Amino acid sequence: MSRRRRSVMSDELKNELAKDLGFYETVQQEGWGGIKAKDAGNMVKRAIQLAEQAAARKS
Helix, strand or coil: CCCCCCCCCCCHHHEEEEEEEEECHHHHHCCCCCHHHHHHHHHHHHHHHHHHHHHHCCC
């Protein structure tokens, strides 16, 4: 029996990051499975940067 992974990032955040990083059109046409591993990694890196910036502002 397979489990579906629960997404840590909201769909809104993922879409915004994809737009910022320039591969949103691929997501629209092929879904998230159509993006390159490098793009997914860059998206995670950017999300971490944004989280760190938000945490620094709260400190």
